[in-house]
Amino acid sequence: MASIDMKNIVKQYGDGFPAVNDVSIDVQDGEFMILVGPSGCGKSTLLRMIVGLEDITSGDMMIGDKRVNDLAPRDRNLAMVFQNYALYPHLTVYENIAFPLRLAKAPDAEVDEKVRAASKTLELDEHLERKPGNLSGGQRQRVAMGRAIVREADAFLFDEPLSNLDAKLRGQMRTEISRLQKRLGITTVYVTHDQTEAMTLGDRVAVLKRGVLQQLATPRELYENPGNLFVAGFIGSPPMNFLPATVEGTSVKLPFGTVELPREKAEKAAGKGLLMAGIRPEHFEDASVKTEKASGSTFTAKVEVVEWLGNETYAYIPFEAPPEVEEQLRQLERDLDGESLHTQLVVSLDGASRITEGEEAEIWVDGSKMHLFDPATGENLTVDHEHAGRIPSATEGAPA
């Protein structure tokens, strides 16, 4: 058991491209830390630097209180589960799990005891004599985890371990990993691009974009207080809506109408000209369904598409954005690996809503949950720093 402390980690490739740029993350002893971000954000590179499969260009990698920058992977005492499991196909499941112990020259009795214990935990008992080639995806996944847990390593590292499984199995294995980590109480760093995994598994989540740490916070903090446009757009499904907005006093002018804003939020955003308002889909409601409308505002808009899911309804409302906002939105889409063709508002309504396609509907919106972003820097002007974890660019000055 040990904490992992990354201090100003930089990874620069031969061509000078920084895959990871000045990232500092402290993983507490026993904590489940998630590294999340779209493809190419440097999350896997960071993980591989922890385990020692990539060189660190600069910065300090501390495991416990030992600097491990120059240690070979085998000397770091970490266990890793690879994306494609990397099982040894010529060895049986038993020998696969026993492999690290055999390398450590453990006596046979000890090997047997530990392998049996691991296989019991992972319910692999009846597969011990089989070869990995004859196992299903989920079973291989468990063998890979077995190989990690026999080690008594200082920390577990997972590199997108569930991305090769089908949706149902993924859900089961997710719970399994969570249970295992809680039981063993072992420090864990988990890389994923799946925000469901990030939100459900992590004690804390580090959101990365193009090698730069965007925000390091608990899942709830990320969701309720995103530090910038990128985090806001990345966390949440369907994603947060971004609308051009101008603040006048305590009211915000949106393409559909004017929404009242709490005073403290309005003050933070006053006099900044054109802004971007971020509102999550669930903070809208069909005005005819919403019974108490104490704190919100209402507006009418033409609904283009309606998707009824039973428990809720998604309604899509197109809008025109001014060029500078549109440009920013397109850039955001690219950052998020997305491909959105036109600017539209996605609102999540109650399943009881009877709004139909093409209808002019009256929509209620909760202005108090709105965030306002600076379109130039993407910074969240209304963020509550008390409950937003760590936002490097806002609190520590913009990185170079």
Added chain:
Amino acid sequence: MATTSRATRNVVGTWVGFVIILVWCLLPVVWILSLSFKGSGETAAGSPHFLPQDWTLQNYRDILGIGSVTPGQETTNNDFLDALRNSFGIAIIATLLSVVFATLAAYAIARLEFKGKRLVLSLALAIAMFPVVALVGPLFDLWRTLHLFNTWPGLIIPYMSFTLPLAIWTLSAFFREIPWEMEQAAQVDGATSWQAFRKVIVPLAAPGVFTAAILTFFFAWNEFVLAISLTSTTDSRTVPAQLSFFVGPDPFNPPYGLLATASVVVTVPIIIIVLLFQRKIVAGLTSGAVKG
């Protein structure tokens, strides 16, 4: 009905094809086998029969020196047994060395980025393309100077050199197929680079190693030009070269029976090796290593 008759025709056609190919390929082999069981009188006859009229093991006795040997053939059997020993020794040593060197070289080529990698590969290929005959003269002179003429190393070195390129190419293709993660996983599990190579990479590349070994062994076992040019006595002469010295007492009447028998005897080890190793040369050993 039409479909069944077409299916039958397909099956019949396939088998007819098989039989033609088998006869084409195996007829000479069967002829040699049949010759090896004929007595000397029968091979010298004007119009020979395909099958021996009078089955005899005398040729085998003569060539291997077992039991009663035909008078005048005593030296033949000694020479042949010496040549057989040379063939085995030289081919096995050349194969071992070639495979060991090729494994190490191919691993470096597949895994490391270094300057001149393409050059090494193309040079290796160029060596494989080089006609052996062109080297006989220079090698003869060189070996005489270095006192390697008519020795085992004198044949082992060129055999190894000529088979290395092919072995390197085969093995580096195999190594490239093995996912990097295998090795990285081994390193994270606590293996040194050498342990990862020995315990994970080499077992996974086993089909490639066996393929390379068999190709090398065949080359060394069958090679004739160097074997005849770089040797002078049975101290190092291999079987293919030794066969050309089977002339018998009458220059117009070569001992066909003995030649055929010798051919059969040298073919048997090859067949046994292929049968032994073909189980090892199974593709898809890596299946199940990564996602499926």
